[in-house]
Amino acid sequence: MADFVANVLREAQERKASFKSIEVEKGLELELDEGNLLATDPNPIDVKKLSENKEDYLLNLARDNTQLLFNTIWELPIERVDDVVLVKLPPPTTVIPREKPVPKAKPLTKWEQYAKTKGIVKKKKGRMVWDETVKDWRPRWGYKRANDDTKDWCIEVPAGADPNEDLFAKRKTEKKERIAKNELKRLRNIARSQKLKVSELNHTPTLKESRGEVNRKIAVAKLSTASVGKFTETLAKEKPAKNVGCKRKFTPNHSDIKAEAAHQLDLLGKLGKREVLNVAKAANMQMHEEEVSRAKMKKDNPLSLKKGKKNLGKSGKKFGKGDKFSKGDKKFSKPKKGFKSGRKGKVAKKAKR
The missing domain is CATH 4.10.810 (Virus Scaffolding Protein; Chain A)
Known part of the structure; x- marks a missing residue:
């Protein structure tokens, strides 16, 4: 037993000798921020030791700086709560930038704005209330709530x-x-x-929806199925929905090589082929443009195309027998007695007396 105790003590001494001291010496004191648990080392780095053994040098440097930070933390006020030692940290001094902006305050609801204006303070109510019918404590809302009027088997008819x-x-x-x-x-x-x-x-809600709105909702409901409306049955006399096109269809990756080669050669032939001028179509287009321009010119200035013709009114239309006339026209013909002038040069029949 004595040999066992001696071995344990010897191992403890060896282990204690391997531990480094908690006292660390630095040329310049560290800048410590206990609130953020942050330590900044202003001492210059030894480039020679860093180049010789980079990993060990950085590990020892981090260990020494951490030891100094913990030494400062243990000098702060200490509290004990449920056999746990707690240290009260001071407010932080270093401003650390945020990754995201500060969230905006949640806007008040209509009731919260009214309560704030009137000075109404919300009072928290207890969840459990007494139910006189069951003679037991029941929750105020939810399942098996107290004073549930939907469970009444008899209702008194009011006057x-x-x-x-x-x-x-x-x-x-x-x-x-x-x-x-x-x-x-x-x-x-x-x-x-x-x-x-x-x-x-x-x-x-609306009292009556339009036909277009109903059709749009039907089309959306059909496309909401797992097959995107492929197997959805249509109603009797149902018209196809507007502005709802089918998806593009692509050729499969594995298909007939001859058909694919023919398709590609056809595309190359269309790209290299020059368009042939259709003389008849071009002549018809030119004649149509000339007729349109002539009709427009006639409408704008009718006298320019009908020079030398008599009995022309302001509209450029020749007056005939039975036609209406205006006082602004210099030349006109009077209608015969017993006749009425009709629209568009038509002569009305003689009225029966």
Whole structure:
């Protein structure tokens, strides 16, 4: 037993001799920031030792600087909490740049703004409340909540209400309406925080939707399947959706080599082929342009094309018998008695007396 104790003590002495001292000497004192656990060494690096053995030199340098930092930390005030020694660090002195900008404050909801204006302070309510019906503590909301009116087996008909109305269904409907109203308020708060309009989120209900909107929603629902609408059945007399094109189809990587070679040769032939001038088509286009220009010139200045013709009005139209005339025209012909002038030069029949 004595030999065993002697061996343990000898090993402890050898291990203690291998440990380095906690006292480290430096030419220049380190710049320590205990709040950030940061130590900056202003001493110059020994280039000779670094070139001889880089790993050992950097390891010893890091060990000495860390030892000095821990020596300074143990000089700070110490607390003991549940057999754990804690050190109270001072506020940091070194400003460390952030990777991302400081997050903006969350915008207040409509109710929070109103409460802040009126000075309303939110009071935290306990989750458990007493239920007189069950005579037990139940949660205020959620599963098996207290005072749950949806579990009533009998409802008293209020005075003046319709006795044939289903009050159970009415309660369920009112609950769904409350849930929908709260959801709409939540979406409005999100839209306000994102500086968007509620109408852009397409959550506002409408009494009647247009036919185009219904068709668009049907097309979106069909394309939302796993097969992207490939196996979706169409309704009777259903028209194809507009602005919904098919995806591009690419030729498979493994196909017939002869067909691929023929396709490539066809493309090369089209690229090297010069376009032949179609004389008849070019002549027809030229004649059409001349006719259009002539008609435009006639419309702009009708007198230039009809010189020397008599009985011309302001519009350039020749007056005939039974036609209407205006006082601004210098030359005109009077209609015969008993006749009425019709539109576009048509003569009306003589009225029967």
